[in-house]
Amino acid sequence: MNTPLDRVLVKAKSENRAALIAYIPAGFPSIEGCKRVIKVLADSGVDALEIGFPYSDPVMDGPTIQEAADISLRAGTGAAEVFETVKFAHEAGLPTVVMTYWNPIEKFGVEAFAKEMARNGGSGVITPDLTIEESREWKSATTSAGINTIFVVAPSTAEKRLGDVTAQCSGFVYAASLMGVTGARTTISSGAKDLVARIRTTTQTPVAVGLGVSTREQAKDVAGFADGVIVGSAFIKILLNAGDEETGLKEVSELARELALGVREGR
């Protein structure tokens, strides 16, 4: 498999740095506003994009992403809007994955979802509540569509299970830095570094760290041991708090540029 995501991770590695991966839910702050945010992220040093499929029952997400998902759902975001956003991001030059809870995929049709991702230029899908035991149909659909499957690994994942999960990952392995839900934290748990080291004993696939990263300093720390640094809630918080879209976009750009420096300072 050789997706745009695979290629950007190889490129970052060749530059001896981590890749910066930004998260934004489709349809947030609005269907069109989301595209403007993506454009800004693409122009501010972000290497790859995660587009969230907003879901009614996001058990892995903290209050910030829940609020953004609610706004997006109220605006009527569904599968069509998610794929439209993937296409836009791909055309803006960003390797793009979708992060979605499982039920929207199942409802859309497992094979159809994988195909539609590929057709719109998407590189892969992160499935935070799909366990490997339930993933057989999905693996087969994504293999035929030629897209990456990214599963999440947690600090609590047992030794004997870790290799089974990472063996199912392509593109990258998503390492959850801590036991908890999404949201900016003031400190990044030391467990993240240990987890990444444990993951590397099982696989050559790149490892990206998510949950809690919001500053250049944290990005620098994580870039010291991971291949990718994922930032979501920090961008969303800016957009939720900004008085107007222009201010929000400006601050998103500033943060992205800072984080892009951070991922280059880690090694």
Place this chain on the structure above:
Amino acid sequence: MSTDEIPDQIGHFGPYGGRFVPEALIGALEELDLAHQSALADPLFQAELAHLHATYTGRPSILTEAKRFAEHAGGARILLKREDLNHTGSHKINNVLGQALLTKRMGKKRIIAETGAGQHGVASATAAALFGLECVVYMGEEDTRRQSLNVARMKILGAEVIPVTAGSRTLKDAINEAMRDWVTNVDTTHYLLGTVAGPHPFPTMVRDFHKIIGEEAKRQVLELVGRLPDAVLACIGGGSNAIGIFHDFIPDTQVRLIGFEAGGDGVETGRHAATITGGSPGVLHGTRSYVLQDANGQTIESHSISAGLDYPGVGPEHAYLHDIGRAEYRAITDAQAMEAFDLLSKTEGIIPAIESAHALAGAMIVGKELGPDAILLINLSGRGDKDVETAAHYFGIPL
């Protein structure tokens, strides 16, 4: 192990069940599954639970024949399994005591629970007080308002009640919040899930703690009438009281098993909680089952006068029993349930929970279908004290 064993080792009932959860919870679910398996095989654990049921819960719960009510049910014999007489007022205590013992067995000190009507929250707070565990109950803000008496009960019992303001502010959102807590505090905390839904092993484990209802009832019915009932009836939200009374009768294929879902304003109006009747297969809260969902797989809010049935999902074993045709599922509207609520109160001197009134309304229909020779066993899963305010508003009784 044969491949067609139900459920299989990872909790599949045919295409339903399984585990759809964040990887962070897998360790805890495996630990729980092992604790449950070892407890099942441990005579000391079983003896401790049986002792608690005999001296604390009030088991076996009795069987009451409802002769005056039966006149409104086609003259069929109506036998009520009186789970309403359990300590804390519903069947919920069966599962809660079992899981509280497992919590101790796993060395955890804190339990969290979700609650809709408050019955499971009260039962959890009760068990926490009995075993000296810290207890946090998540409850939708809307439900804390509908069931304020139960909120007070939980607080008196020493539990912390956290109103959930996300989403529809009902049971489904309380479960989301409890799962977020669990992901964060899984090392110290057991999630005492209150129904036969959620990821494996919950549907199987909760069923195992409730199947005593059907085991007792079968003996009691045989003793009283000398034969098996023609049908076993129960209300269904998540489905714990129903699976509890159904389970021992599943091999008795001559016994019809009928679950009554909350039809709200009527399934055709879209304002209901009849998940099997009006939903479709999907994944919610860690399990695959029937779900009320839209074209994008987003959960649709459920509606019912009964907070305990107001849930857009249902346990995976019910989905399976439905698909293989072993159990039937029908919807009862708010109005039908309230008619049965009023009737049982006035004909038998028993105020049922509005949840259980759905099964009683079902008995009024099935009794007429089967006629006076039929024997119907109905799970009276809870008492109606908590619903007095709702009922007073409904019937225009000034408070």
